[in-house]
Amino acid sequence: MVKKIINAKVLDVDTGTHTLSSVYVDEGKVSQIIKQDSMIVEDADLDLSGKFLSPGFIDTHSHLVMYSNFRRQLNCSPENVTSIEDIISQFKERKDEILRDGWLRGYGYNEFELKEQRHPNRFDLDRVSTDIPIYIQHSSAHMGAVNTKALEIMGLALDSEDPEGGFFERDEDGLVNGVLFEFPALDLAKAVLPEIDAETLSDDIKGGVKDYQSRGITSASEMCVGLLNGINDYKAALKYLEGPQNFRIRFAIDYKLLLNDPLFKGEDAHSLREKFEELSKGYSTLAGAKFFNDGSIQLHTASLREPYYDGTPSPKTQFAFVELKELFIHFQDLGYPLITHANGDQAGEDVIKAYIETKDHKQTDIKHRVEHLQIASREDIKLMTENNIGGSFFINHIYYFGDIHKSKFLGPERVKHLEPVKTAEEEGMTFTIHSDCPVTDISPLSSIRFAVERQTRNGDTLGDEEKLSRLEAYKKMTIDAAKLNGTEDTEGSITVGKYADFVVLDDNPFTDGCELSDELVLMTMVNGDIVYEK
Ligand SMILES: [Zn+2]
Structure with missing residues (x-):
């Protein structure tokens, strides 16, 4: 020491x-x-x-558990692959090394960054293998692709209808081509993926933590225990916390797990917080209950107030407003801070209003949060500030998806205020910026740079008026992150x-x-x- x-x-x-x-x-x-x-x-x-x-650095929104496991799969992100051909050849080359529990898995592809400008499908993946099932997950985590063997194991007929709330991409004959959109479709694959046992996953977490530390991070927020592998995420987290600790983690838990899994019967926010803190000897704690109110802009599944720039109509929010309020009341009565994913402005508006209309049930001093807030308006931000609601902006989108948001999804006007961090700064909102790793690379210093420069991958600058100063941006990864977490008495400054x-x-x-x-x-x-x- x-x-x-x-x-x-x-x-x-x-x-x-x-x-x-x-x-x-x-x-x-x-x-x-x-x-x-x-x-x-x-x-x-x-x-x-x-x-x-x-x-x-204090990371306030990433998926450490998922990242820790993914780093042992084929990395299909733009940092590692450039085309579908590339994915196929790397899988072939590294088959033996990557094969785990009878499956080949990859993560992080983004169709816009692939030379072919489309999703890899079962016809592509069948060229790697027709006997070994293959699953690769999109960078958004809201979609993925499988080969024919995997479809077989899933029991999904090629002429199946789309599930409610999700859909299958189809070939010229209208048959399922292996590309799965949104959780209702994706869950069919996840249901047959081999369970990653808690022991293995807790070992994976140790490796992920080391990577985070090498980027200067001392405290992270796991933003959805359950997203990778259901209840085993939770078991793995507890197992990890039993070992010697040298890192701080705040755990947000998927509300569906909290509602339905027998392990959470009789637990509330107070008892879970105690459990995390005791096990980890004070290093880790509970962040709150996690909800998703829409999907992703780059998949046309974020719920926007105006249609997409390419004319695609916006989908509805994940929850009906009444349902959202009922859930928020239930979880506030159990003492949870609420953390809700809302990429689109319509999804965000509903969450903000539902927080406000149920605020009499709030029992904790920790702020409720809205996550991503990519095109929130000044009015949304004002409402959040007035009502003590915190949030975190998905700043890495500027760099990684800014070009495609400008040309296809949002258009040249809306992208000027993509991740409206300066507006939030001017309004005095408590907020941070994030990578959503493994959606994009974990790197606090890069995220700070994106907030300062607002430059895209192709070198375009999106919205000079939303640039933060270096100091303002740096605070988002240090003292302001501590303020959002309610830990400014113990971290965030020297x-x-x-x-x-x-x-x-x-x-x-x-x-x-x-x-x-x-x-x-x-x-x-x-x-x-x-x-x-x-
Ligand atoms: Zn996330």
Whole structure:
């Protein structure tokens, strides 16, 4: 454990300044910060020789459990593949290595980033194998594709009708071609995927945590226990927390699991919070109950107030308004903070109104949250601010999906306010920015850069008026994230009494010339323990 750090340029995330200092750590917390006039030579556990000491990054919306498992499948994201041909050849090449429980699995493809500009289908995947079932998941996690063997195992006839709330892509003859849209269709595949047992998954989590730490993250939010593998996500999380801890995680749990799984019978938010905190010796806790009120803009499944730019009409929200209110009342009565996915502005509006109309049932000081909020209006944001509702913007969409949102889904006007972070800043809303990893890459410094530059992959800039300053954006990954979580007394800045959760940076992130990327991360510390070193 590091107890004394010298020659650190300590970043102040309130003012954007830095001060050369010695930092003392006692029992995992900052006990003293002493200003230095110049570099010193003294006995110390760590001499940073003038490198920058930042509070550790706080991720407020990602899927650590899913990511931890996916990193052991074929990575079909644009970082690793460029075409469907590429997916096929990598699967063939690495078959033996990737095969797990009789299935081949991949994750993260995005049809717009594939040379063929379409989804891979069963005819493509059958070229990898006709005996081994194959499942690959779209980057949105709301859709996927399977080969013919998998369809067989699913018991899905090629002339099946679409399920309520989802649909199958079809070939020229109208037959199912293996591409599955939205959870009602996707769940048919998920139902036959081999269960990932809790033991294996808890091991996977250890690997995922290491990756997060290498990006400077000291505290993460798992935004849907149950999304990967149902109740085994929960069992794996508990198993992981039984081991030695060096990372903080807040767990949001799928409301359907909470409602239906016998393991949650008799539990409420209070008892679950206690369970997480006791098991993890204070490192982890409950974030809340998680709901989804729509899908994704890039799949035409987000619920928008205006039709899509390409003329596609907007789908309805996932829940009818009355149903949403009933669910919110039920879970607030059990003490849960509420966390609801709403990519589209219609989906968001309903959630905000349902929070407001049921607010007498709220029992917790932690803010209810709306997630993604990609095209929320100033009025939506005002309502949230006035009613103490927090939120997080899916800022990585600017870079990864901004071009296609401009040309196809939202059009040139709406994308100017895609992820309206400056509007939210001006209105004084409590909010953060996120990657939704594994939907996009986990990298706090990149997310900060996207909020500052608003540049797309093709180099377009979307909405100068919504740019945040470097300091404003940096706060979203540190002190403002702590405010959203209700943990600003213990993390988010380098302050006496707070956890000694730090990231050492190679350069000053507040200076215009400094390129904001993971390259800056030299070391990560949690409770004064070095958990990553470059
Ligand atoms: Zn998410």
